[in-house]
Amino acid sequence: MAPRPLGPLVLALGGAAAVLGSVLFILWKAYFGRGRERRWDRGEAWWGAEPARLPQWDEWDPEDEEGEEPTLEELEQREVLVLGLDGCGKSTFLRVLSGKTPLEGHVPTWGFNSVRLPTKDFEVDLLEIGGSQNLRFYWKEFVNEVDVLVFMVDSADRLRLPWARQELHKLLDKDPDLPVVVVANKQVSKFW
Ligand SMILES: Nc1nc2c(ncn2[C@@H]2O[C@H](COP(=O)(O)OP(=O)(O)OP(=O)(O)O)[C@@H](O)[C@H]2O)c(=O)[nH]1
Numbered sequence: 356m357a358p359r360p361l362g363p364l365v366l367a368l369g370g371a372a373a374v375l376g377s378v379l380f381i382l383w384k385a386y387f388g389r390g391r392e393r394r395w396d397r398g399e400a401w402w403g404a405e406p407a408r409l410p411q412w413d414e415w416d417p418e419d420e421e422g423e424e425p426t427l428e429e430l431e432q433r434e435v436l437v438l439g440l441d442g443c444g445k446s447t448f449l450r451v452l453s454g455k456t457p458l459e460g461h462v463p464t465w466g467f468n469s470v471r472l473p474t475k476d477f478e479v480d481l482l483e484i485g486g487s488q489n490l491r492f493y494w495k496e497f498v499n500e501v502d503v504l505v506f507m508v509d510s511a512d513r514l515r516l517p518w519a520r521q522e523l524h525k526l527l528d529k530d531p532d533l534p535v536v537v538v539a540n541k542q543v544s545k546f547w
Pocket residue numbers: 439440441442443444445446447448457458459460461462463464465484485486487540541542543544545546
């Protein structure tokens with residue numbers, strides 16, 4: 356039997372998915388600009404560096420630090436990708452980190468969400484890509500562009516834990532050297 360031709364709906368959906376993927380990738384490039392590999396050697400990576408020695412409490416004088424604040428332009432950036440199945444709490448995590456009130460209920464992210472957090476020596480850009488099934492397809496396109504992956508899991512959603520694990524393994528297959536932090540979220544009722 357001859358194969359059935361693809362219906363117009365399937366073609367339209369395929370086209371829409373391809374366009375969405377390209378738009379996400381272009382926005383990512385426009386937002387962050389540079390790739391991870393081009394920014395520094397692995398040997399010099401910030402997470403492998405010696406931790407700075409913190410001053411003892413009685414040595415610390417806030418006046419010593421006056422005038423030493425780097426300007427925004429001098430700050431380096433670290434890029435963190437925040438992924439996890441839909442509803443695990445990624446957007447809530449980003450909102451709480453940036454001091455905003457979490458939204459009521461689950462408002463799915465239909466693209467990406469980002470937050471820039473300044474620290475003393477550098478800025479951290481956190482980027483969430485929505486966890487719905489059609490967006491998961493694009494996750495792997497971003498793992499090579501970031502410094503760290505935060506993979507969030509809804510600890511209360513036991514049924515979908517194997518799916519979450521499978522998705523994480525797919526990402527690690529794409530970049531086995533990527534530093535990963537797995538966050539077991541929703542261990543408490545709402546904390547805000
Ligand atoms: N109990 C509890 N609920 C949480 C916690 N974090 C998030 N939630 C709730 O989980 C639901 C989904 O949260 P979101 O932050 O929208 O989930 P998401 O991972 O961004 O989902 P997608 O954008 O669809 O991928 C919301 O109703 C949140 O209020 C938590 O630590 N504990």
